[in-house]
Amino acid sequence: MELFLKYLTQPYLLTGILYTVMITVGGLFGGALMGMVLAWMQLSRYRVLAVFARIYAIIFRGTPLILQMVFAYNALPLIGIKLSALEAAVLALSFNEAPFIAEIIRANILGVDRGQTSAGQALGMRPGTIMRRIVSPQAFRMMVPALGNEAVSALKNSSLASVISMQELTLRSTQLASSTFDFFSIFFASGLMYLVLAGLIAVLQIIIEIALDLDRPKPQDRLLSLMPWIRREMPVAQTASAAAAEEGLEECMPARLPPLDRAARARTLAKAKTVLKIEGLVKSYDTRKVLDGVDLEVRQGQVVALLGPSGSGKSTLLRCINRLEGWDSGTIKVLGRHIGVDGNGFALSPREIADARAEVGIGMVFQNFNLFGHLSARENIAGPLRWVQGMSAAEADRRAMELLERVGLTHRADALPRHLSGGQQQRVAIARALAPNPKMLLLDEPTSALDPELVAGVLQVIRRLAEEDGLTMLISTHQIGFARDVADRAIFLDQGSIIEDGRADRMLTHPENPRTARFLQILSDDTPLSA
């Protein structure tokens, strides 16, 4: 015991810790940098880069670190690169950690809901901005535990540097054991030192996890919770179900708006200019044709309901319009512009497409809301305004609050998406899509992921957009009643083609095409239309 304490406090071993830490930190830092590059290469749209990254991973994951260290130290001098032991150890550890860290990064980037990327694209965010503002912050939160593991394993791996004469803890322990013959006291002492270092990593990991926790109470609230004698109403983190209950009360009986003045609208629309023109649009996945020669013209202010069975191509059509998807042939012009190709018809880069989307101004609302999970309702709206439109923080915030007021959610401005009910989330998503004042709004089944009692609130918001703002809208929906009340025009898509196109109120009550009729019949069996 006495010997153990002697070695535990011996400066010679304690300074060995310093080298152990230097190798570990250096190796992790280098590994993280290289890991980011490798992950980027694997996720890149250029196949060559992905293949290169794969081969690298196979080599450096598949060979023992001890060989890599010896190689860096003893073989590199043969080609004129003579590294010190510390440099060789850090280099080898970096090269070895890189593929592991790359996989952690890649897995967690892929783990961020793809829908959020689509939403970012639809808002005109560039790929880099989406990565930096949306994907990375969420991926990093999920990565912390795995990175903590990796740090501990790097700490232990640093002991292999003893084979290249690096004066770290293990080498010092073995030398000391050789000269003193106090084998066990020395190794227990150095073992405890490693344990303490690994413990520090664990503590650091916990601190980072707490710091990144989105549900973390505000500092003053935490302080109050430690002082129960101060009686104050503690803000309770609201859960999604509680939000739903609240919303149910808000909206169980939506005010019935008067029917549209169709004649007046038809007169205005007849004079309006064309905002969207689609000609001969064809798209297939593998061999299956999803869109088979779609032609469509939409005038400013027109509200078009897109109907059709699942798989009829409604979503694909909407996604093509703002170039979230490419297509095989045909043209789509929005306000006279092609999105996705330059003046000479050449394909644009993803970054240029993003800028084109932002300039043209097409808002999009998704079936699954696709709110940015790490941002509050207010930030979901204000963030893109700052990043894409370059608004000042104050201005963006003011606009966000204004829009939240319109969708009736000012009281939930600072709530995270996961604490909002589906209906509330969709209203925030609509507010977000409206924020940059789009010329046209595409809504992809905006209510089909909602519980029935939440549908009405969302539909009410959409209807007001049509009436009060005169916004051009394309809505794919199964809400026949809503389509009949709000849409000027209905389009029935089946197997990638438009098979019926006409005035919504007429087509939805007296369809001409038998397929439309059958489809409407099936829907009305499920949800009886109100007269």
Added chain:
Amino acid sequence: MKLSQKLAGSLLFRSLTCAGMLCGAVMTTGSLLIAFGSAAHAETPAACAALQEKYPELKGKTLVNAINPHTPGYEALDPNDPSKYVGFDIDLGEAIGDCLGFSMTYKPVTFAALLTTLEAGQADIVISDIYATKDRAKAADFITYLKVYDGVLVAKDNPKNITGINTSLCGTTAAENTGYVEVPLIQALAEQCKAEGKPAPEIQLYDNNANCIQAILSGRADTYINDVNTVDGAVKAYPDKLSKATAVTLPYSVGIAVPRDNHDFRAAIMAALTEIQKSGLQETLMTKWNLPADQMEEPKLVLAD
């Protein structure tokens, strides 16, 4: 002697605690101090002055000596001050450095890595109780300085009755270090053992003395055959658990390894070693470290064929 050792020791500590190139400045100051220390060295042979004139390029340099510091008596940490290495090889290397005017820093590596480290240019010289064999001479040139006597380390009172590198090893397990010359000698016994109808000896490979000694202490191995002084040291450390069965002579010499392509350097080291032996300094050092005087060997080259 004491002053210079103390200085060298404190410098060594500094060079070990600063990382690689990060402390070049400290090292430079260090070599100056060493030069000062060696000037005061009383025992440096007089002929060394002439050698320093003949090989001026070594003067003031700091050379890297690769060692496997797990051999108390030859090279190991000083148990009282682990910031420095001590032993006969260390003193001999310092004496050669004093003679030619260079100072020494140490790079601790596994035994098997001694020559690869030299070949890779990560060390300038190897003085680490390494036996000069023809095989090893393919990797480095050797200048010999000691005869080889091996001791046979066994558990207390030699329960397996091992009597040397002979058929008494049949069916036993020997612990050795990777790359030791004893390994092929023990392996070669397999034929003889077979002829006598006994199982061949087994060999466990480790990478330092301490592990080999631990192998006997824990009962994993029956014997460890290595330099007799190392064996004596182990018996002294564990008198209740270990014994020396016997001593054997091996047809080798202990040598200083130097790079193969630098004949000037080799000649300088050999000349300095010759002077150190002539002046009686080597004998003094051998006495200091309890090496028998008849182990002394005149410097000769062992080169590849």
